[in-house]
Amino acid sequence: MLKEKDYYKNKSLFITATNTDVGKTYASEKFLRYFAKQGLRVGYFKPCETGVIDLPLDGNKMLKITKELNPDFTAHINDVVPYQFKLPAAPYVSKGNTYIDIEVLKEKKEYLQSLCDVLIIEGAGGLMVPLEKNLFIIDLIKEFQTQAILITPSKLGSINDTLLSIEALKNRNIDYEFYINLYEDKDSFEEVSLPFLEEYFDKLNYLHNI
Template identity: 70%
Template structure:
């Protein structure tokens, strides 16, 4: 699939994945550079980051620094705008937040604020689709409430077929508009024989992050 950058002007893209450590931050970097190279002003937003050390959200800070290099208008954005909720425990937001109340309306306001400085806003989720934010509110609910396009990042390792299909079914059940991209980072040598034959037969075409 060839992404047409002009179709995303004024829009947001939520980067999620089948699980943690599948490559969401790497994907954000790829898409930030891709849209910037297409002469669009890019923005970045990570509503919640857990596992924060020394009061510094590592992923959010790295991506904000990159975004500022690509789009000088984002110099106005602080790390607290970019990553509103920061928690030290490396766990789901529901657990990591402790007694903190995560205000979804506040996050929607932050999203709208950041859109003032860019043509396309890349939003990075935490973990996979069913990572809990509240007792009965998951990352997939946040995607739906943001009314955003979703890019699902899937792995190349053994088990990727199951992980990919389950996540796609969840997105379809919520009527969320999405595309999926495979991150060739694990079991690369065996992917061609183990997983790709079914995936290519089932989907006919595959999108790889490494092709951006």
Template identity: 65%
Template sequence: MIKKKNYVLNQSLFITATNTNVGKTYASSVLLKKLSQEGFKVGYFKPIETGVVELPVDGSAMLELTKKLNPDFNVHIDFIVPYQFKLPAAPYVAKKDTIIDIEFLVKRKNELEELCDILIIEGAGGLMVPIMKDFFVIDLIKEFESKTILISPSKLGSINDTLLSQEALKNRNIDFEWYINLFEDKDSFDEVTLPFYKDYFDEINFLNDIL
């Protein structure tokens, strides 16, 4: 495989976060644009989206962006968001009687990878959001064998959530990078949260600085 900056061709990047409403879709858009600028043919996959009334809002927006960046990624919304549920809840709850087929999702991921150099996969909620009773988002990452991008918020309380999420990834031997999405408590972040991050981490990356 050919290395180019931090990523390589034929790689999938799984976008997850410390919780819901942290910025996974925004992070997906940022990475799609950045990787496209670097010369990669990008693709997008959201295995499960909840809160879908007519069309999946996040998946539709990202598919439109992806097609602009990579015209060869000519697929239908139902192909990149195969599981769509109306209830805005964890997939395990929102799916009701639907059986989510993990082998099918792995197969779909492999099919989409054929259409691009790097596939951006957007998860649902955080790492321990249940898909089945004993199967969580973090387990789906392991099944996909994807490098992971963890998005952390800038709000008060994010230190705890960030460290817990990183510990979970390390315990599963999942390769990951992490980025702070600076959008909440921006005025107090430098005083309340950043001092610990500077002392604890060798490197701090902000999602807003990628583009």
């Protein structure tokens, strides 16, 4: 589990993953509830959400949970999810002619942090999902100067996905921890992937244990 210095360092954690549909929103809720139980006022930020018709489904759900846990978090959904796009695709594709401004995102982050003790930031897709031609999710983590929480899957292929994502984080000198989300191929995980992971890493963290 995270040490105190990890979430107080910059008052925020960035929840990312090896790919889409790995459990970032589920992980965000787990961390929100964990920190709330520690007596901390929690906050939530999702810089960009695609597949939005009326309201951003993930962002709106998480905002409601956050306000239940922290009544001081009075932010509007458009502050919590400043960039919302209809097409369910990478933000670079979904945004059309809209420019995703990193300075706007930094300002939103600072505002949301003023309403909480620890801000949970949820990315979109995996680390190399593009927002602009030369701006990727991993760049947001670096620009936000926050620690990454990498969510990795339990399915076949998770070893490769996990190691590649960790290499990318190390190459950017980003502090990180990774948590395995046991949700797919659970019955075969212990036989297929766990032997190597236990040998390669000193310790394994599981999302369901938070």
